[in-house]
Amino acid sequence: MPLRRLLGLSAAASAPLRRGFSTAAWRPPWAMMEKFVVVNPQPPLPRTSLRLAEPPSASRLILPSHLIYTPRGPDPVTGELSAAFGGFVKAASGDGLLLLHFFELIGTAASNVGGARGLKLTGVSMDPDVTRFVCNPLSGELFRLPEIDGTKKTMWFSDIGILTQSERPQRPPDRYAVACLSEDHDGEELSFVMRRFLSETGKWDKVVGLQSPLPVSRRMDMDTPHEAVAFAGRLWWFDVTWGALSLDPFSDRPELRFVELPRDSVTDPMDTEKRGELLKYRRMGVSEGRLRYAEVSQEEPFVLSSFALDDDGKSWTLEHRIELRRLWPKQDLCKDMPHIAVVDPLKASVMHLTVGKQESSIDMDTGNLLGCTLRGEDDRPFEFLKPWLLPPWLETSRIPSAGTRSRNKVNVKSASLSDILVRVDRDKKI
Secondary structure: OEHHHHHHHHHHHHOOOOOOHHHOOOOOOEEEEEOEOEEEOOOOOOOOEEEOOOOOOEEEEEEEHHHOOOOOOOOOOOOEEEEEEEEEEEEEOOOOOEEEEEEEEEEEEEOOOOHHHHOEEEEEOOOOEEEEEEEEOOOOEEEEOOOHHHOOOOOOOOOEEEEEEOOOOOOOOOEEEEEEEEEOOOOOOOEEEEEEEEOOOOEEEEEEEEEOOOOOOOOOOOOOOOOOEEEOOEEEEEEOOOEEEEEOOOOOOOOOEEEEOOHHHOOOOOOHHHHHHHHHHEEEEEEOOEEEEEEEOOOOOOEEEEEEEOOOOOOEEEEEEEEHHHHOOOOOOOOOOOEEEEEOOOOOOEEEEEEOOEEEEEEOOOOEEEEEEEOOOOOOOHHHEEEEEOOOOHHHOOOOOOOOOOOOOOOOOOOOHHHHHHOOOOOOOO
16 A cells, blocks of 8 residues: 555545634533544644534544654665554543543655655554653643553553542542452453553553452453543442453552343343444443442434442442434434433533434433434544543643642642533633
8 A cells, every 4th residue: 555545544534624622711610521632743732632512413623743753764674664554532530621632653665766755665564652741722732642561552542541530529630540350360360450651650550460359150251442430548449341441550459340231221241343332322421429330222213221320339229211213213223323422510410412414412301302413424433432621720730749738739629520521611811
């Protein structure tokens, strides 16, 4: 394949951009962030920017390539060069920081008449180099995380999340942890390994021998695009067929806990492809201070159900159930089957869906359609969206780092995060 054609694939996301964040007179209290990050090679942008939209429309993160990526090659000796580069939003903290994941595919090219324009790829390694960043999209600040285990070959660490802590309630974070969880295949008994980066130390460490709370008869499958969810001082990893596994990544002695999905939602184990398909109809998220699980059935009348985790952290309570067919009585829902986009983080009765090319918000209490917009040709499907909270201090706060605890200062009256977000001055200039 000609080199120019392959590079064009990774540059396609840089096609026409709509209004950026800096031109807006008001920002929503939260947004639905597209998973895929736009990397702009030309002209160079001075900083991170946004195409920010109010739900149910999607928002998009745009990064200038010179901040995150230096193309390689072609090397005159080995012929190695950058074959493709891309990135996506992996997870979000509960207070606006994003965890970004970028990959670079390395290829080899043969010399050809016509110089660099005539180079043709002779091979591409499918084990990409991976780089991760913590990002504050409103301030434009980026922090490059060190390599996990000292190597860039870490694509298999897909179940990774970010959790923040603050010494003062409802204030910017003073520290954060980035963590990934995997089975410990070297142990004699079923156990897990946690690799974590702590902002206070600026380093990755490895915690082994975490006792598994799972039955030996079944393994946890977390390798789906669903993000690790930050809730109640813990990170929660979601197996769409079974339940959620959680721990506190800041703890010196982390304890794993498991909560099974509602009984009728548990299925037999599935392969990766089927789990990815099921993810379109199942989501976990946080709303009004509780962990929520939502699912939509894949047959008539397409029932949407929403559950809340009980205070004991061991069982679920059904809070909403609604038939979607009556909202779309004439649409072929067997063809355009309703998918769950995200759980609304501020109002538990609201769910965001995609039906065909429609992006929709519905109130499960009243059964009313709250909003609807058509997805553009260059917009990604709803299953690739992440809920992203925008607290009022985010634009002026800094990403915590080693030796800088408590440096984030903000004069905001103590209140719940939902209250603070809802009361953001709609006329504030940004």
